[in-house]
Amino acid sequence: MEYIIETHDISKKYDDFTAVNGVNLKVPKNSVYGVLGPNGAGKTTLISMLCTILHPTGGTATVNGYDVTKNPKEVRESIGIVFQSRALDDILTGREHLEMHASLYGVPKDVRENRIEEILDLIALGTKADEFVKTYSGGMKRRLEIGRGLIHRPKVLFLDEPTLGLDPQTRESIWEYIQELNQNQDVSVLMTTHYMEEADKLCDEIAIINQGQIITADSPKNLKRELKADTITMQVDKLEEFTEKVEKLDFVKETYVMDSEIKLLVERGENLVAELVNFANDNNIFVYSIELEHPNLEDVFLKYTGRTIQGEG
Structure with missing residues (x-):
């Protein structure tokens, strides 16, 4: 398999603090690759090293075949970010943004105009191209930023939380653009996100990073398949007492207590809902609510980090 990004024990230290600790990553060419992790896990630091914004303090990395330390110019020519x-100027138009970045990236004048029109068509901003960015919606601004990162036809596009703060409908439209780029524009994508649904829908492979280290990496399907368990979430009136008793049951694999609820990992949860309610009643514990969910990426993240990503986002 051909890899567009490879790292070998790449690290970044700040005095006594290690932000990224010996990360080994292989991103297949023409894939969408996701990096998930709680705040402070090292996601942005890792991307910053791959983009040559930060210099690694250990290990090596290549992007599009170029070493990030030895060939930073070639790496930058190969990537969009x-x-x-947000990094847009409200008093410029969408077209002016693209013209400026095409010039900065050395896109030849004789092809610049056609290239800008192609990008405007791709990000569906042709009718708004000559309006000031300050009049754009959040989704339009995000699409413009993606288009700006593509103006020089990079091999790799880095997206750091591409839909953060956008409403669900706009988020889904951005997902469509990312899929279009990957499938039809020959662009490999490496992205970070706090949205599990986003990672599940878009990513061919996912790496979970925690405390500066990759702790697992695989396709979303395989990661969920590993769990072999359903999640039952319960709210009860005597949480501490219930937790102490329920984790002793043979069919309960693992328990996680967060705020006012407890999550139980079990097999074939549909057969256990009534039994758990009866168990609570037998112990004079009142059940406020009980909910069954089949394995998802949130459960995978919980397994490997011991916390939910929503609480970190």
């Missing part, structure tokens, strides 16, 4: 925080 969409940062988590």
Whole structure:
């Protein structure tokens, strides 16, 4: 298999703090690859090293065949970046943004105009191209940032939380653009996200990073298949007492207590809902609510990090 990004024990230290600790990553060419992790796990630091914004303190990495330390210019020519925080000038039009970045990236004048029209068509901003960015909606601004990152036809597009803060409908429209880029524009994508549904829908492979280290990596389907368990979430009136008793039951694999609820990992949960309610009643514990869910990426994240990603986002 051909890889567009490879890292070998790449690390980043700040005095006594290690932000990224010996990460080994292989991103297949023409894939959408997701990096999931709680805040402070090292996601943005890792991407910043791959984009040559930060210099690694250990290990090596290549992007599109170029070493990020030895060939930073070639790496930058190979990539596009969409940062988590907005980086647009409200008093420029969409077209002016694209013209400026095409010029900065050295897109030849004789092809620049056609290239800009192609990008405007791709991100569906042709009718708004000559309007000031300050009049754009959040989704339009995000599409413009993606288009700007594509103006020089990069081999890799880095997306740091591409839909953070957008409403669900706009988020889904951005997903469509990302899939279009990957499938029809020959662009490999490496993205970070806090949205499990987003990662599940878009990513061919996912790496979970925690405390600066990759703790597992596989396709979303395989990661969920590993669990072989359903999740039963319960709210009860004597949480501490119930937790102490329920985790001793043979069919309960693992328990996680968060805020006012407990999550139980079990097999064939549909057969256990009534039994758990009866168990609580037999112990004079009142059940406020009980909910059954089949394995999802949130459960995978919980298994490997011991916390939910929503609480970190």
